Amino acid sequence: MQRRLLLVGLVFILLWVVLALLAPWIAPYDPNGIRTEDKLQSPNMAHWFGTDNFGRDIFSRILYGARVTLWTGVLAIGIACVAGIPLGAIAGYFGGKVGNIIMRMMDTLLAFPSLILAMALAASIGPGLLGALLAVGIVAMPEFARLMYGQTVVIKEKEFIEASRALGVRHTAIIFQHILPNALAPLIVQITLGLGSAVLITSSLSFLGLGVRPPTAEWGAMISYGRDYIMSGEWWMTFFPGIAIATTIFGFILLGDGLRDALDPHGRSPRHK
Amino acid sequence: MPRYVLKRIAMMIPSVAGIIIITFILTRVLPGDPALMITGEQALPEFVDKVREEYGFNEPLFIQLWDYMKQLFRGDLGFAWHTGHSVASDFASRFPATLELTLASMAIALIVAVPLGIVAASKQNSIVDHISRVLSIIGTSVPIFWLGLLLITLFYSKLGWLPAPIGRISGNINPPTHITGLYIADSLLSGDLVALKSSLHHLLLPAICLSMSTMAIVTKMIRASMLEVIRQDFMRTAKAKGLSERAVIYKHGLINSLIPTLTVIGLQFGALLGGAVIIETIFVWPGIGSYVTESILSADYAPIQAMTLISAVLYGLINLVVELLYGVLDPRVRYE
Numbered sequence: 001m002q003r004r005l006l007l008v009g010l011v012f013i014l015l016w017v018v019l020a021l022l023a024p025w026i027a028p029y030d031p032n033g034i035r036t037e038d039k040l041q042s043p044n045m046a047h048w049f050g051t052d053n054f055g056r057d058i059f060s061r062i063l064y065g066a067r068v069t070l071w072t073g074v075l076a077i078g079i080a081c082v083a084g085i086p087l088g089a090i091a092g093y094f095g096g097k098v099g100n101i102i103m104r105m106m107d108t109l110l111a112f113p114s115l116i117l118a119m120a121l122a123a124s125i126g127p128g129l130l131g132a133l134l135a136v137g138i139v140a141m142p143e144f145a146r147l148m149y150g151q152t153v154v155i156k157e158k159e160f161i162e163a164s165r166a167l168g169v170r171h172t173a174i175i176f177q178h179i180l181p182n183a184l185a186p187l188i189v190q191i192t193l194g195l196g197s198a199v200l201i202t203s204s205l206s207f208l209g210l211g212v213r214p215p216t217a218e219w220g221a222m223i224s225y226g227r228d229y230i231m232s233g234e235w236w237m238t239f240f241p242g243i244a245i246a247t248t249i250f251g252f253i254l255l256g257d258g259l260r261d262a263l264d265p266h267g268r269s270p271r272h273k
Numbered sequence: 274m275p276r277y278v279l280k281r282i283a284m285m286i287p288s289v290a291g292i293i294i295i296t297f298i299l300t301r302v303l304p305g306d307p308a309l310m311i312t313g314e315q316a317l318p319e320f321v322d323k324v325r326e327e328y329g330f331n332e333p334l335f336i337q338l339w340d341y342m343k344q345l346f347r348g349d350l351g352f353a354w355h356t357g358h359s360v361a362s363d364f365a366s367r368f369p370a371t372l373e374l375t376l377a378s379m380a381i382a383l384i385v386a387v388p389l390g391i392v393a394a395s396k397q398n399s400i401v402d403h404i405s406r407v408l409s410i411i412g413t414s415v416p417i418f419w420l421g422l423l424l425i426t427l428f429y430s431k432l433g434w435l436p437a438p439i440g441r442i443s444g445n446i447n448p449p450t451h452i453t454g455l456y457i458a459d460s461l462l463s464g465d466l467v468a469l470k471s472s473l474h475h476l477l478l479p480a481i482c483l484s485m486s487t488m489a490i491v492t493k494m495i496r497a498s499m500l501e502v503i504r505q506d507f508m509r510t511a512k513a514k515g516l517s518e519r520a521v522i523y524k525h526g527l528i529n530s531l532i533p534t535l536t537v538i539g540l541q542f543g544a545l546l547g548g549a550v551i552i553e554t555i556f557v558w559p560g561i562g563s564y565v566t567e568s569i570l571s572a573d574y575a576p577i578q579a580m581t582l583i584s585a586v587l588y589g590l591i592n593l594v595v596e597l598l599y600g601v602l603d604p605r606v607r608y609e
Contacts, residue, residue, distance in 0.1 A: 108291035111585045115547030116565070120581050123569045124299040200416055204551060207418045208566055223419055227555070231437075235426045242419030250414035 006258025012251030016244075020066035029057035031064040031217045040229070043236055050236035052225060058236060061217035062244050068218045069248065072133050073198040077191055079137025084144030085187070089175045091145070092152025103149060106142035114139045118201050122210040132211040136201050140194050147190050151183035185263040189256055196252030203245050219245045278597070285589045292585045293345065296578045297338050311354060345582075351575030355568060360579045363564060369454025370441055371553070371560030375545045377457075377480035382487035383538075390495025394503060395522055405492050412489020417548055421482040421555040428478060436474050439557045446471045479556040483548050487541045494537045498530035505529075531602050539595035543588045 019026070029047075035055035043050045049058035087106070091099035109117070121135035155161065156179065164174050203220030205211040212218040219241040226237025308325040309316070325331050329340055344351070350360035393405035428435045436443050441456050449460035449468040457476065460469035502508065503526060511521045546562075553562035561580060568576040600606045 104287070105291065108288050108295065111288060111292065111588055112581060113543040113547035113584055113588065115544075115550060116581055116584055119550065119565070119569060120296065120299060120577050123572070123574075123577060196414070203416060204418060207416075208551065208554065209570060220416075220418075223416075223422065227422060230422050230426050231430055233426070233430050235423075235430075238419060238422045238426075242416065242423070245419065246415045249416075250410060253410065253414055 003258070003262070005254050006262060009251045009254025009256075009258055012247055013255055016066050016070065016248055016251070019063055020070050023060075023063040023067055027057075027060035027063045029060040031061045032056065032215045040234055042234075049240040050234075052222070052237050053229065058222070058240055061222060062219070062240055064217040065219045065222060065241065065244065066248075068129070068212060068216060069199055069203065069245075072129065072136070072202045072218075073195045076133040076136035076198045076202065077140060077194045079134065080140035080144050080194060081187075081191065083137070084141040085148045085180070086175075087141075088145035088148025088150075089152050089179060092149040093156055093171065093175055093179065095153075099149075102145070106145045106149075109138070109142040110146070112139075114197070115201060115204060118205060119208065119210060122205050127210050127213065129212045129216070132202050132205045135205065135210075136198050139201065140198060143194065144187070144190060147186055148183060151186060152179050155179045155182050189260045189263065192252055192256035192259055196249045196256065199245065199248050199252070274597075274600075278593070281593050281596070285586070285593075288589065289582070289586060292582055293342065294338065296581045297341055350579040350582075353568065353573055353576045355571040355573040360576050363576065364561060364579065364583070367559060367561050367564050370558060371546075371549055371562060373441075373455040373457065373476065374479055374483060374549060374553070374558060374560060375542070376455075377476055378483035378545055378548075379487065379538075379542070381480055382484040382491055382541075385484075386488045386491035387495060390492045391499055391522060391527060393492070393496045394499030395518075395526075397500070402496075405496055409489040409493045412485045412487075412492075415485065417482050417485060418551045418555060420485060421479070421552060424478050424482060425555075435478060436471070438475075438478060438555070440559060441472055441475050442468060443471045443475070475556075479552045479558055482555075483545060483552045486548065487538075487545060490537055490541060491534060494534045495530060498533045499526055502526050502529045528602060532599055535595050535598055535602070539592050542591045543584065546584045546587070 033056060035051075038047070038051050038055035039053055041047050041051040041055075047057050047059065049062065051057055052061075084106075087102050091102040093099075112120075118132075118135045118139045121138055122131045125131035125134055152175075161174060161178055164178055169178075202211055203218070203223075206218050206220030207224045209224065212221050214221070222241040223238045223245075226234065226241070229237050308321050308328065308330050311328070312321050312324050329337055332340070348361065350364070352358075353360050353363055356363055389401065389405050389408070393399075393402040396402060425438050429438060442448050446467055449456055449465045449472075450463045452459045452462050456472035457469065460466070460472060499522075508521060508525055511525045512518075516524075549558075549560060549562035550565050551562070552558065553560045554566045557563065565577060565580045568574075568580075
C-alpha cells in the first residue's frame with residue numbers, strides 16, 4: 001500500500017516535470033498572447049480549459065505556469081537547505097553558546113505562522129518572484145536547521161566520528177563527509193514535503209499580489225485573476241489552475257510520506273498505520 | 274504552578290525581543306525607503322526629507338530600534354496611514370471579526386475531526402477510515418483560496434443558497450447590539466434572530482474553508498495516537514474487565530490520545546491566523562487578516578510589524594496554555 005502511494009506521488013510529480021519541460025512544444029498557444037476576440041470562452045475543443053479575460057489560453061498558461069511553480073519551489077527549498085543545513089550542523093556539532101544562539105534564532109523564526117512571516121518578508125523585499133522565493137526560502141530554513149541539528153547531535157556521538165576525530169580529520173570534513181551523508185534520509189523526506197509547502201506558500205503569495213508580476217503565467221496569480229469573474233459564473237479561470245496546484249502538492253505529500261516509510265523501515269510514520 | 278507560568282512567560286521575553294528585532298530589521302534594512310513608501314514615489318524631495326526627519330529614519334539603526342522598543346513598551350503599535358488611525362485602535366475594532374472566524378473554524382474542525390479520527394482508528398480499514406484518509410490528503414493539499422472560490426461559485430453563483438460573500442452580515446440588516454463584538458454571540462444575547470441568521474449564513478463558508486487544513490491534521494493526529502493507545506496493555510485490561518467497547522474507547526482511549534492532539538491543536542491556531550489572511554481577503558471579512566493584506570498592498574508597514582509581533586506572542590501564549598492543559602489531562606505531568 002505504502003509503495004503504491006509513493007508511486008502515485010511520483011507519477012504526479014514526474015507528470016508535472018515532463019509537462020513543464022515540454023511546455024514550449026505541447027502548449028497550443030502563446031501563454032501571454034492576448035486575443036480579445038477569444039476572451040472568456042468556456043472550455044471547448046479549441047481551448048480545452050477555456051480562455052481568460054484577455055483571451056489567453058488557460059491550458060497553455062497552466063503548462064508554462066508549471067515551469068514557474070516548480071522552479072520557484074526548487075529554488076526556495078534550495079535557499080532553505082543551503083542556509084539551514086550548515087546552520088543546524090554547526091549548532092549541533094559545536095554546541096555551546098554559538099549553537100544555542102543559532103537554535104534560539106531558528107526557534108524565533110519558527111514561532112511565526114509561516115504564511116504571515118512569508119508575507120511580511122515578501123512585502124519587505126518587494127513584490128516579485130525573487131522576493132517570494134527568498135521569503136519562502138527563509139520561512140522553510142528553520143525546519144532544515146532543526147532537523148540537521150537533531151541529526152548532528154545524535155550522529156556526532158557515534159564511534160566512527162570519534163575515530164575520525166582521533167585521526168585528525170578537520171571539523172568541516174567531519175561535518176560534510178561523515179555527518180551529512182548519514183543525515184541524508186530524513187533530509188530528503190523534508191525536502192520533498194518542503195517542496196509541497198513551498199508550492200502552497202508561493203501560490204498563496206501570488207494570489208495575494210506578492211508573488212510574480214503580470215503577465216507571467218503562475219497558478220496562484222491565475223486564480224487571483226479569475227477571482228473577479230467567479231460571481232458571473234466563469235469558473236474555469238480558477239478551477240483548472242487550482243487543480244494544478246492541488247495535484248502538485250498532493251504529489252509531493254504522497255512522495256514525502258512514501259519516502260519516509262521507504263527510507264526508514266524501523267521508524268514507520270504513525271500516519272499510515 | 275504559578276511559578277512555572279511566570280518562568281515560562283519570562284522565557285518568552287527573549288523570543289519576543291528577537292521577533293521585534295527581526296520584524297524591525299526586515300522593514301528597515303531591506304531595499305525600499307520607508308519615507309518614500311509613506312509619501313509615495315512622486316513626492317517632492319523636501320517633503321520626503323521632512324517625513325524622514327519626523328519618523329527618525331535618518332537616525333542610526335540601533336537608535337531607531339531603541340525608539341521602536343520604547344514605543345512598543347508604551348503600548349503604541351504605530352500609526353496606519355492607509356486608514357488614518359492608530360494600529361492599536363484598528364486592531365481593537367477588527368479583532369472580534371477574526372476571533373469569531375477563527376473560533377468557528379476551530380469548532381467545525383474539532384466537531385468533524387474528533388469523532389472521525391476515533392471511529393477511523395477503532396474501525397481500521399473500514400469505509401470511515403478511508404474517508405478520514407481522503408479528507409486528510411485533500412485538507413493538506415487543496416489551497417484554501419481556491420477552495421473558497423469554488424464554494425462561492427457553487428453556493429452563491431450556481432445554487433444561490435448563501436448570500437453574496439461580502440462581510441459579516443448582509444448590508445440591509447443591522448448588526449446586533451455590540452456586547453462582545455462576536456456577531457453570533459451578540460445576536461444570541463440580544464435575542465436578534467434576524468441578525469443571527471444572516472451572520473450565520475455569512476460565517477459558514479469562510480469558516481468551513483479555514484477549518485479544512487486543521488480538520489485534516491487533527492483527524493490524522495487523533496487517528497494515529499488512538500491507534501497507538503489502542504494497542505497498550507491497559508486497554509486490553511479494560512476490555513478484559515468487561516467494560517463496553519464505548520467505555521474503553523472514550524474513557525480510556527480518548528483521554529490518553531488527547532495530549533499529542535492538543536499540541537497539534539495549539540500549533541494549528543498559528544496556521545489559522547495565517548489562513549485568516551487569505552480567507553478574509555476572499556470573503557471581504559473585516560478582520561485583522563484582510564487589514565494586513567490591505568496594509569501590504571498599500572506598503573504600510575506599521576500594521577504588518579504589529580501583526581507579526583501579535584501573532585507570534587499569541588502563538589507563544591496558546592502554546593503555554595496547551596502545556597498547562599497537559600497537567601489537567603495527565604496528573605503525572607509536573608511543572609518545575
